[in-house]
Amino acid sequence: MNFPGLKEDCETLLSRFQATDSVRYEEFLAIWKDMQFSKIFVGGMRTLERNAFTGEAFSIACLYFLPPYTFQIRVGALYLLYGLYSTQLCEPKRQIRISLKDWSEVQSFHQDLISANHLDAAYVFLQMRLKRAFHFTAMPKFLTFQIHKNTPNSSGREEFKDVQDRVxxxxxxxxxxxxxxxxxxxxxxxxxxxxxxxxxxxxxxxxxxxxxxxxxxxxxxxxxxxxxxxTPKTKSDEEKEATSQESEGSERARALARIKAKSYNSVTVAPKSRRHRQVQLVSANTDPTDSQKRKRPRSRKSRRKTSKEMEDSDSDDDYEVSSKKSQHPKSSRMPVISEEEMSSSGEEFLITKRKRTK
Structure with missing residues (x-):
């Protein structure tokens, strides 16, 4: 039987557990209660349909409980199997099918939990063993003959898979x-x-x-x-990492400050073509107002602009003079003679004339 949405709900729960970056049972339990995942078995289902639904939920969780998925996803799948087995409504309780070829992987995973000091996950696994939650079979699913069924592809998410250890x-x-x-x-x-x-x-x-x-x-x-x-990270480890990151950041800031101080204290010798733009060394003790009061050297661009403006002003003056001359052409050609000059010139003219008559 096909139950749409069941696999998506299980994958959503595991993805939220993966986002916590932890393998603690308390984190999984908080997500379980927040999603109200125990109500997944509540519904108007008959006994046969309820048994099929429970078996399908177990098969989906077992898919992520075995390799090639990451260690955190496998621990989350173990917690999911424990929660589904404990909250199922089947009477008697339905067991989880585990094939003999996969049981060796489960035992090695249990040893990894103990060696990595994940005691909460190891305790959950031992509780499932004591409750006889596993049913050891030859095949993970029912083997049928002469029946062609359109079974869906039972492949999990790619982001849940573990990176292959090539070393x-x-x-x-x-x-x-x-x-x-x-x-x-x-x-x-x-x-x-x-x-x-x-x-x-x-x-x-x-x-x-x-x-x-x-x-x-x-x-x-x-x-x-x-x-x-x-291994799980404790609070002391997190504090050590935070202090180490702060020390690294402070060391980096000090190194940058030293580099800046060296670069500002040393003045490079400019080439001949750029000596007029050479930078003067300003010490840190001097006031910024003194440096602002000092005039900056004029660049070539400003010099060109000033020369061009002077030429324009000269041309404007010449134009004004020529315009004035054009307005008074007679005064510029004929000089004005005053009365005194006329009288003096008349006397001189008479004296010269009388001398000639004598």
């Missing part, structure tokens, strides 16, 4: 042992070729002697990093 897949214990054997054989061959049989020549040392040890240390560091990522 652990590539470097295993068998590969490390094989690399160690090849490295020893390579060293013995170099000793046979070199002059000193006990130690190879330095010219033949193309690979490092501690190559295998370095690879082992790298793999162990990667595994420790993964375990630290899974």
């Amino acid at each position: 652990s897949n590539l470097v295993t214990s068998d590969t490390l042992e094989e690399i160690q054997n090849i490295h020893e054989h390579y060293r013995k061959t170099k000793c046979l070729i070199s002059a000193d049989k006990s130690q190879p020549d330095k010219s033949l040392s193309l690979a490092k002697d501690d190559f295998v040890d370095g690879l082992k240390n790298f793999v162990t560091e990667h595994q420790l990093w993964k375990l630290e990522k899974r």
Whole structure:
């Protein structure tokens, strides 16, 4: 039977739990109560339909309880299975189908919970074991013959899947042992070729002697990093991270201040073409008003503008003079003679004339 909306509700609950970035049961319980997820079984369903609905809900939660999904999603699916099993209305209670090939993954997941100190999730799993909530089967679903059913695709969300650990897949214990054997054989061959049989020549040392040890240390560091990522963060760890981030920010601010101080205290020598624009060093103790009172050197652009304005003003003056001359053309050609000049010139003229008659 198909129950639309059931898978979407379960995925919404798991996505909200993933947003908390925690694996604590208190966080899941708060989301469960906020969504009122226990009322999912309440409805006008008959016994057969109720049993089918409960089995479908268990199969959807089991899909995210097994790999390849992230550790947090698998813990959320475990809490979801526990809540669905505890609030179901079937009488007797319907069990959760787990195939034998998947049970080994469930046991290893339980060991990871204990080693990572997630005691609340480990306690929930033990409670489900004590209540006999799991039904061990050969197949995860009913196997039917000669019946063709249009079963929907049972693939989960891509964002819930765990990123594949390529380091652990590539470097295993068998590969490390094989690399160690090849490295020893390579060293013995170099000793046979070199002059000193006990130690190879330095010219033949193309690979490092501690190559295998370095690879082992790298793999162990990667595994420790993964375990630290899974461990829950306490308040002291969060406070330490906050203080470290504040110290890093203050150190960065101090470094930037030192760089700025160095850049402002040093004046670069300008080239010959730009010496008229050279910057003068102003100390930090001087008042800003003194620097404002000082006149800035005039740039080429302003010089060109002033020269152009002067030329325009000269041309305007010439135009005014020429206009005045055009207005009084006679006064500019014929000079004005006063009466005194007329009298003096008349006497001189008479004297000169009388002298000539004598």
